[in-house]
Amino acid sequence: MIRIAALVAALACLAACAAPAAPGGTPTASSTANPALPPGYDEHPQRTPPCSTTSADSPDPAAGPLGPDGRPDGPAVRRVRERGLRVGVSQTGQFRSKRDLVTGELFGLEIDLAKRIAAALGVPAGDEGLRLVSLPTGGRLYSLDTAANREARADTALADVPEVDLVIAGVSATPCRVEKYGLLFSEPYGQTHSGLLVRAGLTGVAGPDDLGGKKVCSGVSTTNSDEVIDERDRQLAQRKRPLVAVAVNDTGDCLMLLQRGFVDAVYSDVLVLHGYRYQDPGTVLLDYHGPVTTRMAIAASGEQEDLVRFVNAVLHDMRADGSLQRANEEWFAGLPEHHRLPLPDDPHQR
The missing domain is CATH 3.40.190.10 (Periplasmic binding protein-like II)
Incomplete structure (x- = not known):
């Protein structure tokens, strides 16, 4: 019995040490505790830090050397x-x-x-x-x-x-x-803009303010995840019951989590959500328009x-x-x- 107990303890330690890591390199407690959750699952995601850059301008195709075909070269x-x-x-x-x-x-x-x-x-x-x-x-x-x-x-x-x-x-x-x-x-x-996808049985939900206490999933380090975190923080500041922001390594995992009941909504690019609704008619894309185009x-x-x-x-x-x-x-x-x-x-x- 002692040997069996020691073996079980060793296997438990091994499983914990092999926990999947988020893109930032830090294993998440949630995914470690429940192996049914996808890699990188995190109920405490961090918002993208502010930056000093104010422009994402793209280079002019004509502002540089051209090749024999008349197209940019280098x-x-x-x-x-x-x-x-x-x-x-x-x-x-x-x-x-x-x-x-x-x-x-x-x-x-x-x-x-x-x-x-x-x-x-x-x-x-x-x-x-x-x-x-x-x-x-x-x-x-x-x-x-x-x-x-x-x-x-x-x-x-x-x-x-x-x-x-x-x-x-x-x-x-x-x-x-x-x-x-x-x-x-x-x-x-x-x-595009962000949208919200929920299961067909979830009623009385029109937007983030109706998701207090519910889990809302997005891809980690995306603008969608930042918007979810901002909504949560706004609800906290207004003394409302906040939603629970969930992040995963790949947004596609959010649909699986919604189907299995691990989350209550998916917050993502509305074009992506239309694709998920197409795959699973048991989901509903709300008539909600995210704050940013x-x-x-x-x-x-x-x-x-x-x-x-x-x-x-x-x-x-x-x-x-x-x-x-x-x-x-x-x-x-x-x-x-x-x-x-x-x-x-x-x-x-x-």
């Missing part, structure tokens, strides 16, 4: 043309980037963008040319090769994040991300400005020939009108 562009293009994507965004479970192929607006950029670079389709890499929401921007990210990736929790050239995964272009990760954003290719852009290393200028040239062409508008209309045709925001203006339009 060392990063030439390197990608030689060894192929690696693009970090989601695989759980129904309309933007979703994996077909039968064929294994990825499809959606953001996959179309990746293919258009690869074609302009002369990179062939297939893993040897265009490689699409699935990234978790919380770690996606650490995948870019920047000085800040190289230092952060020395942390064992981030060491396995794959390196890519571009991230096209519903990333909101914010100044703080430019500062934190040392990246550059392309021109915006779309815009965000612009989605392609992220790249700030040390590879020529590649960002090239991407901007492609997006400029897609605006000019109408293919960007047509792609948005095709993929988001089934969304209610009040969730279909127009394309943002081209900041470099001449």
Whole structure:
């Protein structure tokens, strides 16, 4: 009996030591206590710290050297043309980037963008040319090769994040991300806002103020998570019963948690939530509009400005020939009108 007790104690210690870590590198007590919860599950997420950067401006595609094809040129562009293009994507965004479970192929607006950029670079389709890499929401921007990210990736929790050239995964272009990760954003290719998804049986809920004491899930280190934390803090300041902010490494895990009853709502990009509702008709997307309209852009290393200028040239062409508008209309045709925001203006339009 003594040996059995010792063995049980040792196994318990081993399980605790192997607890999954959040993207910041700190194991969370919640995920350690309940192995049914996904990696990085945290009921006490931290808000993104304030930053000194006030602009997320994107470089003008015409403000630099041009190649023989008339497009932006430079060392990063030439390197990608030689060894192929690696693009970090989601695989759980129904309309933007979703994996077909039968064929294994990825499809959606953001996959179309990746293919258009690869074609302009002369990179062939297939893993040897265009490689699409699935990234978790919380770690996606650490995948870019920047000085800040190289230092952060020395942390064992981030060491396995794959390196890519571009991230096209519903990333909101914010100044703080430019500062934190040392990246550059392309021109915006779309815009959206946050929404709330709940189970069909949850009644009397129209917005965050009706979720006091209930768990609201978002992807860690996202603008959505920051908004949830801000709502919680506002409710506390107004002496209301606050909601419980929950963060996970990948936003896709929030749907699983909602389905299993571990959380009561998912707070995310409304386009992502429409995809979740499409997957599970037992969910309800509330008629709620988050406080901020965000612009989605392609992220790249700030040390590879020529590649960002090239991407901007492609997006400029897609605006000019109408293919960007047509792609948005095709993929988001089934969304209610009040969730279909127009394309943002081209900041470099001449």
